[in-house]
Amino acid sequence: MKVVLEHLTKKFPNRNKKIKGDVIAVNDFTFEIPDGKLIGLLGPSGCGKSTTLNLISGLEKPTSGKVYFGEDDVTGLPPEHRGVGLVFQNYALYPHLTVRQNIVFPLENLKGKDKLSKEAMEAKALEAAKLVQIDEYMERKPGELSGGQQQRVAIARALVKMPKVLLLDEPLSNLDARLRLQTREEIRRIQKETGITTVFVTHDQEEAMSISDMIVVMKDGIFQQMGKPQDVYDKPVNLFVAKFLGTPAINVFKGFVRSGKLYIGSDAVLDVDIPDKEVWVGIRPEGFIVDENGPFKCKLKGIEVMGRDTSVISENEELDGVTVRSIVPSDTAIDTTKETVSFSLKPYKVHIFDKTTEERIVTDAEA
Ligand code: ATP
Numbered sequence: 001m002k003v004v005l006e007h008l009t010k011k012f013p014n015r016n017k018k019i020k021g022d023v024i025a026v027n028d029f030t031f032e033i034p035d036g037k038l039i040g041l042l043g044p045s046g047c048g049k050s051t052t053l054n055l056i057s058g059l060e061k062p063t064s065g066k067v068y069f070g071e072d073d074v075t076g077l078p079p080e081h082r083g084v085g086l087v088f089q090n091y092a093l094y095p096h097l098t099v100r101q102n103i104v105f106p107l108e109n110l111k112g113k114d115k116l117s118k119e120a121m122e123a124k125a126l127e128a129a130k131l132v133q134i135d136e137y138m139e140r141k142p143g144e145l146s147g148g149q150q151q152r153v154a155i156a157r158a159l160v161k162m163p164k165v166l167l168l169d170e171p172l173s174n175l176d177a178r179l180r181l182q183t184r185e186e187i188r189r190i191q192k193e194t195g196i197t198t199v200f201v202t203h204d205q206e207e208a209m210s211i212s213d214m215i216v217v218m219k220d221g222i223f224q225q226m227g228k229p230q231d232v233y234d235k236p237v238n239l240f241v242a243k244f245l246g247t248p249a250i251n252v253f254k255g256f257v258r259s260g261k262l263y264i265g266s267d268a269v270l271d272v273d274i275p276d277k278e279v280w281v282g283i284r285p286e287g288f289i290v291d292e293n294g295p296f297k298c299k300l301k302g303i304e305v306m307g308r309d310t311s312v313i314s315e316n317e318e319l320d321g322v323t324v325r326s327i328v329p330s331d332t333a334i335d336t337t338k339e340t341v342s343f344s345l346k347p348y349k350v351h352i353f354d355k356t357t358e359e360r361i362v363t364d365a366e367a
Contacts, residue, residue: 001164003033008065025051027221038198040208043218049201085158089170093142100138128156148179166198239358248325253318255281269296278355287349288326294344
C-alpha cells in the first residue's frame with residue numbers, strides 16, 4: 001500500500017508567550033512512500049518526525065493537507081479505521097497479561113464481519129509471534145522478558161491484524177547497543193517477509209541508513225530530501241543534510257572559487273567548473289588522501305589507529321569546527337614528527353555549497 005502525503009501541515013498552538021505564532025511541526029509536506037518499502041524518517045529532535053507519523057496513523061489531525069493510502073483519502077479516518085500497526089519507544093504492553101494475551105488483544109476488539117473465533121485469534125497470534133521469534137515465550141508476562149523481547153512482542157501485536165502500513169516511532173531507543181543492532185536487523189527481515197509498507201522514525205542516522213530503502217530528512221518541520229540512503233549521502237541537497245549524515249561528520253571549511261580553482265585559505269585544492277564565488281566546502285572524512293605532494297595542508301595533531309583504518313586528526317584555520325577528521329587506510333605511512341600533513345582530495349567526496357543559501361552547487365561535470 002503506497003502512502004501519499006499532500007501539502008500536509010500541522011500547527012500546534014504556541015504556549016510560549018515570548019514567541020509569537022503557532023508551532024509549525026510539519027510544514028507543507030508532499031511526498032510519496034512507495035508500496036512495500038521501508039522508509040526512515042530522520043532529523044534532529046523536535047523536527048516533526050513523530051508528528052508526521054501521527055498524521056499518517058490518524059492520531060493527529062492535520063491543520064491542512066491530505067493523507068492517502070493507495071488511492072483512498074484517509075485524512076478524516078480515525079486510526080482504528082486506517083489499518084495501521086503502531087509501535088512506540090515504550091513498548092506499552094499490558095503487564096498483567098501474558099505475551100499471548102497481549103498479542104491477541106487487538107483481535108478481540110474486532111466486530112461484525114471481522115470478528116474471529118477464539119481458535120482463529122490464537123492461530124493468528126502464534127503466526128505473528130513466530131514471525132518475530134517470540135513464540136517460545138507465549139505464557140510469560142512482559143516483566144519476565146528482556147527489553148528486546150518486549151519490543152518484539154509489541155511488533156507482533158502491531159502485525160497481528162496484518163496492517164496496511166506499519167509505523168514505528170523510535171522502536172529501538174530503549175535497547176542497549178547490541179540489542180539495537182540485532183533488533184533493527186529483525187525489523188528489516190520482518191518487513192521484507194511481510195512486504196508491509198513501513199515508516200520508521202529515528203534520530204539516529206546510522207540506524208536509518210542501514211535498514212531503510214529510502215530516507216526522508218527533515219529539519220524544523222520542513223522536508224529536506226528523500227532518496228536511497230547512499231544517494232542522499234553522496235548527493236546531499238544542502239549543507240544541513242550533508243552535516244546530518246555520516247560519522248565522523250563531514251568537515252566543513254570556508255572556501256572560494258577563483259578562475260576554476262577551489263581554494264581553502266591559500267591552498268588551491270581542486271579544479272572546479274563553478275563561477276567565482278564564496279562557498280562552503282564539505283569534505284567527507286574518507287575523501288582525504290595523505291600525499292606529501294598534495295595541495296591541501298593542515299596542521300597535524302595526531303593519529304588514532306582503529307584496526308582497518310587510521311583517523312588523522314589535524315587543524316585548519318578555515319575549518320568551521322575544531323578538528324579536521326580524515327579516515328585513511330591503516331597501512332598509510334604518516335610521519336607524525338612533522339607539523340604539517342598534506343592531502344590530495346577525492347573530488348566525489350568533496351561537496352561545494354553556496355555560502356548564502358547553503359544549497360549544494362551541482363558542477364557541470366556531475367550534471
Ligand atoms: P523527537 O525526536 O524529540 O521525538 P520529533 O522530531 O519527533 O522530536 P515532534 O514530536 O513531531 O518532533 O515535534 C515537532 C514540534 O512540534 C516540536 O517543536 C514540538 O515541541 C512541537 N509539538 C509536538 N506536539 C505538540 C503539542 N501537542 N503541542 C504543542 N507543540 C507540540
